[in-house]
Amino acid sequence: MKAARLYSRHDLRVEEVPCPEPQAGEVLIRVRAVGICGSDVHYFQDGGIGSDKVTGPHELGHEFAGQIVALGAGVEGPPLGTPVAVEPAINCGHCEFCLAGHPNLCPHILFVSMPPTRGSLREFIAHPARLVFPLPDELSFADGAMLEPLGVALHSVNLAKLKPGDTVAVLGCGPIGLLILQVARLGGARRVYATDLVPERLAMAGRLGADGVCQANLADPVAWIEELTGGRGVDVVFEAAWAAETVAQAVAIARPGGRVIVAGIPSLQDTLTFPASTARRKGLTLKLVRRMKHTYPRAMALVQQGLVDVRSLITHRFPLAEAAAAFALVEARADGVIKALVEM
Secondary structure (H helix, E strand, O other): OEEEEEEEOOEEEEEEOOOOOOOOOEEEEEEEEEEOOHHHHHHHHHOEEOOEEOOOOEEOOOEEEEEEEEEOOOOOOOOOOOEEEEOOEEOOOOOHHHHOOOHHHOOOOEEOOOOOOOOOOEOEEEEEHHHEEEOOOOOOHHHHHOHHHHHHHHHHHHHHOOOOOOEEEEEOOOHHHHHHHHHHHHOOOOEEEEEEOOHHHHHHHHHOOOOEEEEOOOOOHHHHHHHHOOOOOEEEEEEOOOOOOHHHHHHHHEEEEEEEEEOOOOOOOOOOOOOHHHHHHHOOEEEEOOOOOOOHHHHHHHHHOOOOOOHHHEEEEEEHHHHHHHHHHHHHOOOOOOEEEEEO
16 A cells, blocks of 8 residues: 655655554554644654654654445444544543543553554554544545544633633634634634734634634734733633744733633744743633544534534645645645645
């Protein structure tokens, strides 16, 4: 089978590798669609995220959907040919945190695409049957690949304990930020303000329900929010960029007693920096997002019922043979890209 393998920074090669066999409790999936996540781009651009480094040929890609083509021992379904979305985090299921309902915090977790666990940018992947979710007829493979980032958005809004009538700011309008924007609207946000550096992403934020947008390299987002809110700030800030300045902006934008939810993933800089005195005097609650948990059925229903638009976020599609070009496009944020998809 063919796979896109990262050898080192910016060195992504499509080559032949052996096809896996499903083990006991696993299914074999013919991969059909893979979304390129910002975390994938960190590996492509920097060779790693924090202490997680690529040290040899490695497949990226954890936002994916495909078809069941074989069942491992002890697996009775789904039937062969079933289209499925896939939860990429393989938790142990029996540790303290899994048993408490927090599989995303499992210390033994294996995450598809995070070294050494191979990712989905290959034609076939074996995966635990308990972590695949059959797609309804209305959802395409591309829709299925978008359920993972939507799950992160759902988990982020859950952590915020959003209440009807709250005001919200979303800093960073990549796919996660744009999905958070939509989920916050569904959760009852009265006003949602969005910032980014890329005009096309801000235009999309406006189409998806933002009440106002700010291009952060042309205007001061903190002053902008203060003017819009009469100096009060907003109830909840979602930081979905992790630029050098956005966490500090989130602390400045939040109202006294407000909540700051940090969903962004750092690049080479692995330090969160903000004015402690401001956060302390405001009595802010800060939470960091660790992927997601128990979100796939809800995410699927929201897309199926047309309550969340994932399709508009897919702006570019590539075959597996052009995976390197897809990564380069997303890294450069060129051509108005929001979500690039590799299809097989």
